[in-house]
Amino acid sequence: xxxxxxxxxxxxxxxxxxxxxxxxxxxxxxxxxxxxxxxxxxxxxxxxxxxxxxxxxxxxxxxxxxxxxxxxxxxxxxxxxxxxxxxxxxxxxxxxxxxxxxxxxxxxxxxxxxxxxxxxxxxxxxxxxxxxxxxxxxxxxxxxxxxxxxxxxxxxxxxxxxxxxxxxxxxxxxxxxxxxxxxxxxxxxxxxxxxxxxxxxxxxxxxx
Ligand SMILES: Nc1ncnc2c1ncn2[C@@H]1O[C@H](COP(=O)(O)OS(=O)(=O)O)[C@@H](OP(=O)(O)O)[C@H]1O
Ligand SMILES: Nc1ncnc2c1ncn2[C@@H]1O[C@H](COP(=O)(O)OP(=O)(O)O)[C@@H](O)[C@H]1O
Numbered sequence: 223x224x225x226x227x228x229x230x231x232x233x234x235x236x237x238x239x240x241x242x243x244x245x246x247x248x249x250x251x252x253x254x255x256x257x258x259x260x261x262x263x264x265x266x267x268x269x270x271x272x273x274x275x276x277x278x279x280x281x282x283x284x285x286x287x288x289x290x291x292x293x294x295x296x297x298x299x300x301x302x303x304x305x306x307x308x309x310x311x312x313x314x315x316x317x318x319x320x321x322x323x324x325x326x327x328x329x330x331x332x333x334x335x336x337x338x339x340x341x342x343x344x345x346x347x348x349x350x351x352x353x354x355x356x357x358x359x360x361x362x363x364x365x366x367x368x369x370x371x372x373x374x375x376x377x378x379x380x381x382x383x384x385x386x387x388x389x390x391x392x393x394x395x396x397x398x399x400x401x402x403x404x405x406x407x408x409x410x411x412x413x414x415x416x417x418x419x420x421x422x423x424x425x426x427x428x429x430x
Contacts (some may be wrong), residue, residue, distance in 0.1 A: 241322055241324060242429075242430070244323060244324035245324045245429045245430070246429045247324070248281075248282055248324045248325075248429070249280075249428060249429050250281050250282065250324065250326065250426060250427055250428065250429060251324070251350070251425065251426045251427075251428075251429065251430075252320070252321035252322060252323060252324045252325055252326070252327075252350065253321055253326055253327070253346075253350040253351070253352060253421070253426050254317040254318070254320070254321050254327045254329060254342075254346060254350060254351050254352065255272065255326065255327070255328045255329070255352045255354060255417060255421075256317070256329045256331075256333070256339065256342065256343075256351060256352065256353050256354065257269055257328065257329065257330040257331075257354045257356060258331065258332065258333045258334075258339060258353065258354070258355055258356065258393065258396075259332065259355060259356030259357070259358060259390075260332065260356070260358065260360060260363045260384060260385045260390055261332060261363060261369075261371060261372070261383075261384055261385070262358075262362075262363035262364070262366045262367060262368055262369075262372070263356035263357075263358040263362075263363050264356050264358060264400075264407070264410065264413070265287075265288075265330035265331070265332075265356055266287055266289070266330055267410045268330070268354070268356065268400070268410055268413050268414060268417075269285045269287060269328045269330040270285070270410075271410040271411055271413065271414035272328055272413075272414040272417050272418070273285050273328055274414075275411070275414045275415070275418055276326055276418070276421075279418070279427065281326060281427055282324070282325050282326065283325060283326040283327070283328055284320055284325050284326075284327055284328070285328045285329075285330065286313055286316060286317060286320075286327060286328070286329040286330070286331075287330050287331075288309070288313070288330060288331035288332060288333075291309075291312075291313060291331075292309070295312060295316070296308075296309050296312060296313075301382050301383075301388070302382065303335070306332075306333075306334065306335065306338070307335065307338050309331070310331065310333050310335070310338040310339065310341070310342060311338065311341065311342075313329055313331060313342075314329075314341065314342030314345050315345070317329045317342065317346075318342075318345050318346060321346060321350055326421070326426065332384050332390070334384050334388065334389060334390045334391060335389075335391055336391040336393065336394070339353065339393065349424070352397045352398065352417075352420065352421075353393055353395075353396040353397050353398070354396065354397065354398045354399075354400065354417060355392060355393045355396040355398070355399045355400065356400055357392065357399050357400060357401040358401070358402070358407065359402070360385050362402070362407065363385065364385075371383065372386065375387070397420065398416060398417060398420055400413050400416065
């Protein structure tokens with residue numbers, strides 16, 4: 223019996239089928255591919271390309287996209303610092319559950335604050351948190367402006383927009399960094415290929 227947060231008198235319930243058994247069933251290892259970067263850096267595009275590539279290899283993945291989760295689980299949250307922190311904490315907890323289920327969980331969120339991403343990393347054991355940094359220059363993201371949000375932010379119509387008047391703290395020790403080469407952004411499929419290569423090398427695409 224214990225107290226966790228505001229919950230008192232709670233017990234941990236063990237389940238009959240364990241993570242190893244689920245991983246064997248799926249012939250893969252559960253993990254979290256956490257894609258971080260500015261709005262417009264290509265997070266969702268990479269998440270989709272990676273999800274498709276894994277599917278074609280017979281691997282089960284699931285995408286947790288920041289924009290989408292803000293339509294449901296996180297619709298009570300805005301973009302002030304404490305809301306972003308709570309957003310990342312919740313998604314980290316959900317990603318941990320998916321990883322425990324044996325899935326390759328692909329989380330794509332701006333996740334601008336280093337301490338919040340590091341807190342998610344700390345929730346996961348055995349190097350199963352794989353941080354992928356979309357290191358695209360602000361100018362590139364702003365030029366793309368797929369949703370017209372940078373224009374609104376520059377005009378002062380959106381306050382606290384990441385990269386404009388709210389900080390983005392780049393990772394110091396990420397597992398994978400994706401950036402332009404010779405002034406060109408690699409294709410989504412090339413980027414997904416890099417992540418798949420990492421997963422293969424580290425043994426995530428087979429069970430023990
Ligand atoms: N103020 C502000 N700053 C940044 N982004 C904003 C803001 N307001 C709305 N949006 C839109 O919300 C999307 C980011 O949601 P996230 O949950 O990934 O953000 S965060 O991780 O909590 O910072 C983000 O989506 P992406 O462009 O896919 O990154 C934007 O479409
Ligand atoms: N590798 C890429 N090369 C060229 N354009 C890209 C690439 N990845 C994404 N884009 C384009 O950039 C814009 C933003 O991509 P998106 O995946 O929505 O970014 P984010 O999820 O980080 O906001 C879209 O118009 C998309 O087509």
